[in-house]
Amino acid sequence: MWLVEHVAKALGRSESWVYKRVAEGVLPHTKRTGGLVFIPAHVMTWLTAEDDSPKASRRTTRAKSARSRA
Incomplete structure (x- = not known):
């Protein structure tokens, strides 16, 4: 079992x-x-x-679209 701090560390995120x-x-x-x-x-x-x-794919697509417009 993991606690919040273990999950944060494993995922490279904050608590x-x-x-x-x-x-x-x-x-x-x-x-x-x-x-x-x-x-x-x-x-x-x-x-x-x-x-x-x-959902993750949409974020990637949006980011690519924004870069191509710039």
């Missing part, structure tokens, strides 16, 4: 970024008496799914 994703309901987690815990395999599966999502 506030992790809390924000939890609040948005997008980062898989479990609430325990001591706070939030994360199953590493679930986090990594989520990360892989995020990389393959159409």
Whole structure:
């Protein structure tokens, strides 16, 4: 099990970024008496799914479009 700081370190993000994703309901987690815990395999599966999502593709397409217009 990982804590918030472990997820942040593994993903190269800040702890506030992790809390924000939890609040948005997008980062898989479990609430325990001591706070939030994360199953590493679930986090990594989520990360892989995020990389393959159409939403991520749209961000890339928009960025390319903006650069071509500049």
